Amino acid sequence: MSDKNGFLRNLFLGDVLEDKVFPYPRMKEEELEVVEMISDSIKRFGKEVDQDAIDQAEKLPPELLEKMKDMELFGLIIPEEYGGMGLSVSGYARVLEDLAVQGAAVGVTIGAHQSIGMKGLLLFGNETQKQHYLPKLASGEMLAGFCLTEPNSGSDAASIRTRAELSADGSHYLLNGEKQFITNGGLADFFTVFAKTPIEESGVKQDKITTFIVTRDLGGVSNGPEEKKLGWKGSSTTTVYFENVKVPVENVIGEVGKGFKVAMEILNNGRLSTSTASFGVARLMIDMSIKYAGERKQFGQNIGRFDMIKEKIAHMSMLAYGMQCVGYLTAGLADNGEQDYAIETAVAKVFSTEALWKICDEALQIHGGMGYIRELPIERFLRDARLGVIVEGTSEILRALIALEGLKTLGKFLKKHGLKGYAQKTFTPARMGKHHPTFEKEAGLFCKSVDKLSAYAMQLLRVYKKDVISKQLHQKRIAEAVIDLYVMAAMIARTSALLETGRSKEDATTEVYMTRSFCRMAYERIENLMDQFDLNHDSYLARLADKLYEDGAFLPKIADLGSQEASQTQKKSDLATVA
Numbered sequence: 033m034s035d036k037n038g039f040l041r042n043l044f045l046g047d048v049l050e051d052k053v054f055p056y057p058r059m060k061e062e063e064l065e066v067v068e069m070i071s072d073s074i075k076r077f078g079k080e081v082d083q084d085a086i087d088q089a090e091k092l093p094p095e096l097l098e099k100m101k102d103m104e105l106f107g108l109i110i111p112e113e114y115g116g117m118g119l120s121v122s123g124y125a126r127v128l129e130d131l132a133v134q135g136a137a138v139g140v141t142i143g144a145h146q147s148i149g150m151k152g153l154l155l156f157g158n159e160t161q162k163q164h165y166l167p168k169l170a171s172g173e174m175l176a177g178f179c180l181t182e183p184n185s186g187s188d189a190a191s192i193r194t195r196a197e198l199s200a201d202g203s204h205y206l207l208n209g210e211k212q213f214i215t216n217g218g219l220a221d222f223f224t225v226f227a228k229t230p231i232e233e234s235g236v237k238q239d240k241i242t243t244f245i246v247t248r249d250l251g252g253v254s255n256g257p258e259e260k261k262l263g264w265k266g267s268s269t270t271t272v273y274f275e276n277v278k279v280p281v282e283n284v285i286g287e288v289g290k291g292f293k294v295a296m297e298i299l300n301n302g303r304l305s306t307s308t309a310s311f312g313v314a315r316l317m318i319d320m321s322i323k324y325a326g327e328r329k330q331f332g333q334n335i336g337r338f339d340m341i342k343e344k345i346a347h348m349s350m351l352a353y354g355m356q357c358v359g360y361l362t363a364g365l366a367d368n369g370e371q372d373y374a375i376e377t378a379v380a381k382v383f384s385t386e387a388l389w390k391i392c393d394e395a396l397q398i399h400g401g402m403g404y405i406r407e408l409p410i411e412r413f414l415r416d417a418r419l420g421v422i423v424e425g426t427s428e429i430l431r432a433l434i435a436l437e438g439l440k441t442l443g444k445f446l447k448k449h450g451l452k453g454y455a456q457k458t459f460t461p462a463r464m465g466k467h468h469p470t471f472e473k474e475a476g477l478f479c480k481s482v483d484k485l486s487a488y489a490m491q492l493l494r495v496y497k498k499d500v501i502s503k504q505l506h507q508k509r510i511a512e513a514v515i516d517l518y519v520m521a522a523m524i525a526r527t528s529a530l531l532e533t534g535r536s537k538e539d540a541t542t543e544v545y546m547t548r549s550f551c552r553m554a555y556e557r558i559e560n561l562m563d564q565f566d567l568n569h570d571s572y573l574a575r576l577a578d579k580l581y582e583d584g585a586f587l588p589k590i591a592d593l594g595s596q597e598a599s600q601t602q603k604k605s606d607l608a609t610v611a
């Protein structure tokens with residue numbers, strides 16, 4: 033058990049570090065008031081935002097952008113001494129909930145500016161850089177973009193080709209390259225750019241990634257036309273080109289050659305914001321669905337009376353509550369100075385973005401044909417939601433990260449303490465004790481599932497050793513279990529906190545039902561997954577995919593069966609042969 037390691041990392045060792053999730057974090061009174069004021073002003077501003085018109089025009093109107101600047105929405109996380117509002121991670125997360133509901137154009141432009149565009153400067157910039165840029169970024173005089181992705185480098189971020197060569201006099205870097213799909217690409221004048229720089233370490237020359245502040249006024253920076261997209265239509269997405277840009281050495285963020293870590297830290301933070309922003313939209317979809325289910329009549333009754341619709345509403349609400357619980361738990365961890373929460377943010381991002389996609393899909397289904405029509409915003413939110421599972425680390429990459437990070441921790445433990453140490457440790461089963469008595473059963477299910485996860489991870493390491501890196505379907509099962517476990521823990525902690533405020537079980541019925549239902553269903557899912565170490569379909573599926581790659585296309589066609597007549601003739605000739 034290690035306090036330095038995060039809550040989820042410890043689950044791989046069978047340890048439940050309750051103090052990391054109990055008591056469920058709360059915002060400070062003063063900040064709650066500020067956030068509520070911002071929230072009210074965003075709701076008023078929302079009345080001026082014609083989301084459908086923006087979606088059709090595929091452009092955020094300049095006057096709205098100016099209004100967003102006047103409302104100081106571009107400086108939410110910038111400390112007050114640099115002209116921003118200085119919100120905490122939780123406060124910012126709460127504001128993003130409201131911004132997301134105003135449509136992707138508004139939410140994404142503000143979110144990308146802060147969550148990733150200038151986050152590197154905030155996290156790793158020096159005082160001179162901060163004083164120079166942060167006030168302009170806070171006022172919106174400068175908008176920011178995050179430039180990592182390239183045409184040949186997406187998920188594999190370490191393979192970028194953009195280069196920065198130090199000048200002979202050591203005064204600047206010459207930057208050349210092309211960055212693809214950059215949010216705010218057509219609006220920003222401040223870019224956080226990742227480029228390969230040649231570095232000599234212990235006499236060996238190699239290319240390593242360095243992070244640079246690149247502003248348009250340096251010259252040589254240009255952007256391509258706006259991309260035509262499925263969703264996020266009013267948000268600017270372009271390629272950004274860097275041609276012989278002279279970037280002063282003073283513009284390096286952090287250390288030369290340490291840019292990969294900077295990129296990962298920024299994305300780690302960005303993922304957190306995605307989580308609560310997704311929740312904002314999820315709540316809107318559920319509210320609309322509950323209302324419609326209570327109004328729309330078919331077969332002489334409200335469609336909401338049918339069990340298949342009830343099931344959808346119940347599932348949607350459990351998912352949304354899970355999003356809210358993990359989003360604010362993780363934000364609270366960051367605010368409380370927890371150092372190791374990379375697995376938690378990855379889980380929060382995968383869970384929330386996938387849950388939002390499901391919720392939008394079900395909301396559309398509940399609305400039937402109406403859901404498909406543009407008159408309602410559901411189809412637009414569904415299109416927008418699709419991107420969540422791709423940006424800032426795809427769901428596949430993050431599932432691998434969740435599993436491999438945890439397995440690494442278990443591997444280190446085994447190296448230090450051996451199998452005997454592990455056996456001694458797991459002799460005592462996982463334990464949780466800080467929950468409200470209402471959740472005695474759920475806490476028990478959580479602990480049983482932790483033991484199962486730890487045993488599965490152990491078996492995986494014993495059987496495959498370093499080869500676990502290539503065992504993606506085992507990684508996927510582990511990640512699924514970890515995702516469910518984090519949501520379970522977050523729900524138990526959050527609803528326990530609610531009951532401990534003095535609310536009776538009756539007054540907290542919705543939250544209690546959601547927690548109970550989710551935990552019980554998650555337990556069954558985990559049991560089922562953790563039983564699939566040997567009994568699974570992995571090799572069949574891999575063989576099938578390999579065969580399809582060999583065929584080069586999907587070849588089976590109905591004509592392969594031949595016609596009825598041909599089949600009759602064949603039968604007759606077969607009979608004749610037998611006779």
Ligand SMILES: Cc1cc2nc3c(=O)[nH]c(=O)nc-3n(C[C@H](O)[C@H](O)[C@H](O)COP(=O)(O)OP(=O)(O)OC[C@H]3O[C@@H](n4cnc5c(N)ncnc54)[C@H](O)[C@@H]3O)c2cc1C
Nearest residue numbers: 178179180181186187213214215269422423424426428429
């Ligand atoms: C609208 C929009 C806005 C964006 N904004 C920004 C931005 O502001 N800044 C920025 O830098 N980037 C941005 N991106 C880029 C985005 O982050 C990438 O698209 C994303 O990281 C995925 O990279 P890719 O598109 O190259 O897909 P690829 O990496 O080519 O992946 C294709 C598929 O293969 C899967 N895959 C890849 N590797 C593995 C593996 N090892 N195991 C299993 N599956 C794997 C992926 O999960 C995915 O399903 C944006 C993209 C879009 C569409």
